[in-house]
Amino acid sequence: MTPLLAGLLTGLSLIVAIGAQNAFVLRQGLTRSHVGLVVAICALSDALLITVGVSGVGSVVAGTPVLLTVLRWAGAAYLAAYGLRSLRDARRPQALEAREAGPATRRQVALTALALTYLNPHVYLDTVLLLGSIGNQHGEVGRWWFAAGAVVGSVTWFTALGVGARAAAPALRRPGTWRVLDAVIGVVMIALAVGLVVG
Template identity: 60%
Template sequence: MLPATLAGFLTGLSLIVAIGAQNAFVLRQGLRREHVLPVVLVCAGADALLVSVGVAGLGSLVADRPVVLQVVRWAGAAFLAVLAVGAARRALRPEHLDPAADGPARRSAVVLTCLALTFLNPHVYLDTVVLLGGLAQQHPAAGGWAFGAGAVVASITWFTTLGFGAARLRPLFARPRAWQVLDVGVALVMAGLAVSLVVG
């Protein structure tokens, strides 16, 4: 049982840690110290739900519905493009470099953005439902659920560390230039992901 859990943890961590729009958003909210707990709960909770669906054997349904993934792909690309433009504008306009310059964001807006970043990314379904779910099926009996549990723990560990650990980097981001670099990086990552979704 333990080897399956450990395998799930390491596999899940390797998929989650990759730089992406969701991680960039969690990092930015952590640096702002703004609604970090809801963001972490949304990200980890979504992963737990999708991994559970995959372990239950529904990964094949997602893989067999290319039309659904196509819709999610285009919607996700459009949403990421909007976020990329927003990050680029913040980087180009000095008055928006201070994280407090725009005033505190509403919790509902932050949570909705986080949900969109999570569920409008077709890769999240391929990684969690299809890939992790498929790997879990290779473990006999309860081993599949142990594998899934390991992946969920990896998600919780990563998003908690990223969200709340970002505060330790706050002294570095006391300078506007650091925020500018971060926003340029976020813009590039989100624009790159949007393009990658469009080109398939």
């Protein structure tokens, strides 16, 4: 297997799992609210973190447990707050049309995407440490091909998730469907927060 293909498959295997980023990108894609901005922030952030990991900075992060501890608690608090907000929204569902006309500004959406990315310690563990260590096993040149494959996987996934969510929009014209989606997102976010706190 070439380093490029290995990077693509490894990157996809880590990013496809349900997480805070994916839930947010899906939600923005469904409401068609600043989708390009959210996809760009998530994909570019992944590209940056993958490059940082493959360049060897991952070992520095691993040697700074205080940084990971701070990120863990900050991330847990943010995910819990986001999850509780989603559960609150599930109690008073709106149709898709109302959500499309919602008050979220570009700045609010961008800050949320950045927070869900950089306040999540799993991003550093998976992207910087894990991908970085695997990438460095491919040698001086191969590691950069590995990184390129992982970046392609990330860009492809976030684009497909954000843009592809529009195909599901017709099913979400009913407020009841949003109640289920908000409840699921809320439970996932709170479960991730609890997971960060306990370990």
